[in-house]
Amino acid sequence: ETGVTQTPRHLVMGMTNKKSLKCEQHLGHNAMYWYKQSAKKPLELMFVYNFKEQTENNSVPSRFSPECPNSSHLFLHLHTLQPEDSALYLCASSQDFRVSEPSALHFGNGTRLTVT
């Protein structure tokens, strides 16, 4: 148990569908992140929120839309995805990353997304 829960664990969706990924943490952290990990590739940072404010958008296509209603919850809304968007989507949380030393990331176990 990592303290970060992601649902669903697996998701299959068509290119015209709309779905959402959910992430929840009860670690008292203030920063939350979305990463994408495609097969045989490094983790790619997608979005960062710090105290509910988006601080990083790593040139992610608009078909991915994040939402952070509070410091404990993070969503990734998906619409009109492409097959190449199939990947493991990982959520992480940490303390405020503006402190003097890096705060350890706590990851969930991800959502395995398949776009057909």
Add this chain to the structure above:
Amino acid sequence: LAKTTQPISMDSYEGQEVNITCSHNNIATNDYITWYQQFPSQGPRFIIQGYKTKVTNEVASLFIPADRKSSTLSLPRVSLSDTAVYYCLVGGRSYIPTFGRGTSLIVHP
């Protein structure tokens, strides 16, 4: 942002000590060195973090020489369950963790 270089893969056998070295020649004064472990289809897990000299916890040790241009993650007496990808990250204040390809460690019986 300090660039890191680590071996793509390593092989070991159960019971051996494994040392994975990471090079970070342009590490900044305020940067820390952090290591993560990732098993297939799971998120990375924090292992250890250090600034200088040596840090040890129940899982691993981290050796950092005086010039801090490299660091070595040491895993004592590995088992099959230590087969994973290990990532070395370097950064300091306001650092957004960026992962490279890591080192794929395979432990053989």
